[in-house]
Amino acid sequence: MTTCNPLQVQAFNTADVAEQIRATPGWVQHYQQMSPGHFAGRIRYLDLQGVEVYEEQMNTRVEQNFSAPSGALAFCFDRSDNALYLLNEESRNIWITPENYQEIAVVFGPEFVRRNGLDVARLEGLFMAPLNGAQNALFSRWLSSTLTKLSQAPDQPSKETLTQQLLEDCLFILDNARVCLDNDGLQRRTQERQTMKRVGEWAADSPEETLNLLELAQVAGVSLRQLQQTFKAYTGLSPTQWLRLRRLNSARRELLNRSSHETTVAEVAMNWSFWHLGRFSNSYRTLFNELPSETLKRACR
Template identity: 75%
Template sequence: MTSLNPLRVQAFTTADVAEQVRATPGWAQHYQQMSPGHFAGLVRCLDLQGVDVYEERMNTRVEQSFSAPSGSLAFCFDRSDNSLYVLNGESRNIWITPENYQEVAVVFGPEFVRGHGLDVAAMEGLFMAPLNSQQNALFSSWLSSTLTRLSQSLDSPDEGALAEQLLEDCLFILDNACARLAQNELWRRTEERNIMRRVCEWAADSPEETVNLLELSHIAGGSLRQLQSAFKAYTGMTPTHWLRLRRLNGARRELLKARDVTVAEVAMRWSFWHLGRFSSSYQALFKELPSETLKRNGFRLPLKHG
């Protein structure tokens, strides 16, 4: 991991999802890789004394289970589809990024929110809903280029003026996005967000538990159709595929910390009843066999096959 420079603009290049999480302190986050390949990420951040600006890039699909900083108000711009997501300090959700994901975000801290009298409660119904505005793409591009300019400049910005400008811009964009929302669309997005919130809470509280599709819909408090619609909107994949990848990530965590188990035992614990299919699926996602994970972790496997 590398970092720079004297203007409080910092850049971190990362080689795994754990490093990506550590590069953004203050957020309660858990990342899991959800597409094949060696992970490569970048995080850039600017500290404006109460307002933080972030840019994040990741080359693989990643499941992000996260909570925003307590008392904060965050504006997150997804550059893959130019959507805005607004989060408050209680936002807790699951999001699965596309490959080669880019996002810029402005996070207004608790003191800034209180000092400016921002009525966060009035935004209820908008949190975690994809909001569209003609200004989204322009603003996110400007914010990314501003981070680049400040990281290369010897002149320190007027932090207070920049923070005020960011607030004004974000509220203007939010106002325009709200004007485009139909009431029935807002209701549907609220229901989908509630479903994903319940799924996220279960996933965070029971990381080692495996369930089937019907059990997951019961946890989510919706029908199978509602569950599938919510997953499509928020993750871009089916709930069945998500459950399978979650099991693979759980098996990997166990293999990375194991010393006295076999691949077959780990596969059975995570409900992979066919060892060959487990090994091939694992290799497709992580670019190595389960047996290679164990060997790399210092354990010599007595089993001849992955």
């Protein structure tokens, strides 16, 4: 008689965007906090050996620059708009979550994708497009409750049974969501996504580089007006706001990685083009709910 290993749901509470990234290994990710307050996040994770389920929650707005693990196919259900987003390693993108964001994702690993004959090439044009369907909200609620039940109940399905159900459900939901596509809206969204992809690639490849607004438009390959319209539609922020928040996040990372023996708040502020120390401190405290001097002291412990 063989015994099966129980399904174990791991849970992690996080207090910083960097901790949130570390709780989801295998993804290429860069997070930045984009709204005020102490960050509080939570990750629940289920490993089905070839298929993984992630549930992510974050209280503040967060800029996510990410791509899925190499060879994987990810079905990400955004519970803020009940849309399905399809990702692979090529769908590297940038977007900003709303506050109190919740997402649940099913990630089919590369070996599982090959073994089950999932033709990723046929999905071209669907990656990172908002795919809406009546089943999205129902499925994401069911999957979240399943994680809760698995962490509590001794009576559990086998890994094979649950894995097969996840595959069948995700493919069924994808087929139904494709029927609901708004082609005009999808084309506009695709153009916005391409613009933000170029911005995101620059931000990920040059995290410590600063640009002005005209230089950012050149990076994006669009006019300044198009850049402003895209940012408003895609992130709810102006490019100027985004650049400023990005510099504040970079200053925070430097403060966390240095000691008071190595640097000062003033030096860090000027490194990131904040020339008025009082305004920098106020902006920093508004965003992160602590003074930069407090961050620097905390980093020394």
